[in-house]
Amino acid sequence: MPPEEVVWFVDWLERREVVYQCNGGWAVDALVGRETRPHRDLDVFLDERALADAVAALRERGYAVVDDWLPVRIELAAEERRVDLHPMRILPGGDGVQALxxxxxLVHRAADRTRGSIGGRAVVVASAARLLQLREGYEPRAVDLHDLAQLRRLER
Structure with missing residues (x-):
């Protein structure tokens, strides 16, 4: 997933004032401020009210649905590009509630959102502490171990 495509999608979200939060490896690299490894996909938690429009925009860009586990997640792909969307119900205070x-x-607190940078573009991401929490409860792959090392460096 190239950084230019991440920037395009973030631009699309922010032009529409969608509450979102990048997660996964791109969120780690956004906090670091540079790409530290190749990324298979972009993980985005977003306001469920924007989901249909986001899917339509990605389809117009050549993406097709490859996994549909709604209401939990839907993944779309186009060649080397992948976007994994996780809809959240946004509560009055800004917290997001994701179905499992x-x-x-799972509640994603607004207070855990911060800014990072991808390709020179500011993006909303989960904090390093939150990204560490989201990586608990499963056997880490090599990319997860890499991300965990990056996050631990940021927490020092």
Whole structure:
């Protein structure tokens, strides 16, 4: 997933004033301020009210749905580009509530959102502490170990 495509999608979200939060490896690199590894996809939590429009915009750009696990997530791909959308119900204070596969919910606090930079473009991301929390509970892959090392450096 090239940084130019991340910037395009963030521009699209922000022009529409959509509440969003980049997560995953791109969020880590945004906090670091540079690309530290190749990225398979862009993970974005976004206001569920913007989901249909976001999917339509990605389809117009050549993306097609490859995984549909709504209401939890939907992933779209076009050649080397992938976007993994996670809809959130936005609460009055700005916190986002994401559905989970087991029927539970996960709250993404507005207070845990911060700014990072991708390709020189400011983007909304989860804080380093929150990104560390989101990586708990599963066996880390090589890219996860890389991201964890980056996040731990940021926390020092």
């Amino acid at each position: 596969l087991d029927g539970g919910e």
